[in-house]
Amino acid sequence: MVLSFLVFLALLLLGMPVVFAIGIGGLLFFLSQPGLQLTMPVQLALSETQNFSLLAIPTFILASNLMNELGITRRLLAFAHTLTGFLQGGLAQVSVLLGFLMGGVSGSAIADATMQARLLGPEMVRKGYPAGFVAALQGFSGLLAVAIPPSIGLILYGSIGQVSIGQLFAGGIGVGVLLAAAYMATVALLSRRRGYAPERPRPPGALELWRAFRESFLAVLFPFLLLLSLRFGVFVPSEVGAAAVVYALLVGLVYRELSWERLVRALAHSVRDVGMVALLIAMAAVLGYGMKWEMVPQKVSAFFLEAIQNPQVGLALILLALLLLGTILDSTVMIILLTPILVPAARALGLDLVHFGVLMVLTCAVGLLTPPVGLSMYSVCSVMGCGIGAYVREGWPFLLATLLVLVLAFLFPGIVLFLPRLLF
Template identity: 50%
Template sequence: MRDDAIHNDTVGAMLLVTLAFIILLLMGMPVAFAIGISGALFFLQHPELPFTIPVQVTVSQTQNFALLAIPLFILAGNFMNKSGITERLLDLASVLTGRLQGGLAQISIALSALMGGVSGSAIADAAMQSRMLGDEMIKRGFTKGFAAGVLSFGAVLTPIIPPGIGMILYGTIGQVSIGRLFAAGFVPAMLLWIGLSAAIWLTARRRGYQPERQTRPTAREFATALGGGIWALLFPVILLLGLRMGVFTPSEIGSFAVLYAIFIGVLAYRKMKRKSFLEALEGSLADVGSIMFLIALSAIFSYGIVLERVPEVVSGWILGITDNLYGVMVLVVLFILAIGFFVDATVLIIMLTPIFLPLVRQLGGDPVHFGLVFIIAATIGNFTPPVGAAMYAVCSILRCPIGDYARESIPLFGAVAAVTLVLIFVPQLVLIVPDIIFGG
């Protein structure tokens, strides 16, 4: 009877908090405030607790040393974007994929893979590529809906190539090795690249979209393009080596990333001037402020989740359907996809990691394997209606109706979903590189 009472109280608390969160979002309240206010409702249901606790947990969250990596990597990404490296990576992407059916669409996917270690943000990558390639794709005969879909869904590669911010968030919240998470992203990123490239090739063949290049690149062209992008390609490799050899902690390596980005912009390419340096600082200030404020207020929500034993109740629901690890992961991914239609990926990682990670660990799942699948599923929400941030950024830049975008993105969504299923059922594809670098 006591367990039933606890279960009913927890369900009631969850429904109240969830309803409040949804109403606040529909009212247009910023997500950080919506999370903080709805999370505080947990405490109103426990009048025996001092209401100073929400203030204390919010302040203590800002003093989490592990989170220092987030502002540093954001700053490094903005410096890299101002270093002039984007144009060189575009040349390399053209050399690598320019002869494939689909032309600029194939180049866009390749550029997303190469840019993953630079921007670290799916939304930033999608918006940047839309300004660079969007109009040119339309001039070459691509429909606006398909062009917008390619430019948006290609950015799914960005958060899983080191140093993705989602990995740092998940690793910090779930106490999972960030070095292993960084290493785990390479093979899934390659599989997503292949899947999206295949979907583009099939669509391009049916519609007659032509390759961007008609001749094979010469060895000289390839060497020149590779030399131009080598600094960006070395970036994630150096991060992993630094972590593996114990030279840096995840927080300290963020400082190195900032210095590395400044070195590239000022000395290697000599593109970063005083104006671009200040623009990078200004952009980083806005990005860091929004993300860290969200993380701080999410501490109230996380405390309430533990207080109400939400992970235990959710685990009970899911285990009532299946206790098979892979079946559970499929259900979790479907849940994340459904919630992702309405909630940003960063918010999903912060809110749902404390709920689902303990369940996966209980069933013997690897937290790195689950983390990569979780981050991919959460990121997909950035590209789907009705509130996908990357979708709105791309459609706004290309002036593309949301309906056209949604209809023409179906093959791309299918490719990402297929790869995600493969990653769920073949965990070694995720774990092979971390096991090689850091040991099994």
């Protein structure tokens, strides 16, 4: 198993696409075990994609792409502009609030960051914001999609680890609100120092606020409907994604933006996104079988129980390891590969699996924004046409704000667990 993992890392460093690196590493394990038949990798890859609990992923991805195509983004942008445009650095504050609102629509940090960079980036540069600052701001604002339901990362963790997805969604909201507040405070401090001007001369009036809220009401309502339908048992997680698709189509009809062209475009994007995630899950099943064969989850759990008596120390060590691992591995890959190992370890330590899951998924996602393998980082830098050096110089205050929120959520579990305990 050690050889398979070393080959996997070596292939990654050589630049091979991660899904093939995982598959080759898993196949190598079967080749090195004479007692295992070579038909098993194919069977494992196929059977893993037939897992009923994973059905929520393609339906949520389709719902997200539909809502992005059917006028939701434009209305959320107008709402965010009305709420925060009067603040200093108004357009930057609009970006953070739009990231918070869009998190409940897309569920993907990379998709949100790229979309916002394309949507707001050129206007921000024209108004004097450095391209590196805009890239960092949009990248970290996209991170809010990892916390706000329907987060794809939380769905993956809940499906693989057999943890309540509804409770994970509720737990992510508290951290998402805190992250948004931290980013807005960071923007306010930087704007005051650099003299970034507001977008609006004065705060909005009550009538203006109501009009903006009414225009975006159906989009803002989306994450709350998800939570309530799960809480009251209207849908199970595998069904609520399908209900979200129907909801997205109804929103498109209400806004009169549903067309064949947009529907086909949303379907095409969804096929690509689902194919990528499904192939990762299939290949991870092959490598994951090797971990189960070598009893890696049990060995990790035993190590933590023997070496670490304090659960909080164990949790801190796990999160620190994930933070370092995130600099070289994609967050989705980490969640798929490590959830079967770390959930038994967390259970053995007596940790709350909802609290652990939200922290784990967010910590993994930080790697999307850090060198050398930050997919969101490369995406926003490509859109903004700036170098990694400029991004890093401008982005460190947002990274500090993110780490501060993670530390607070670690020290005060109520930030994560308040809503799950209240609702469930």
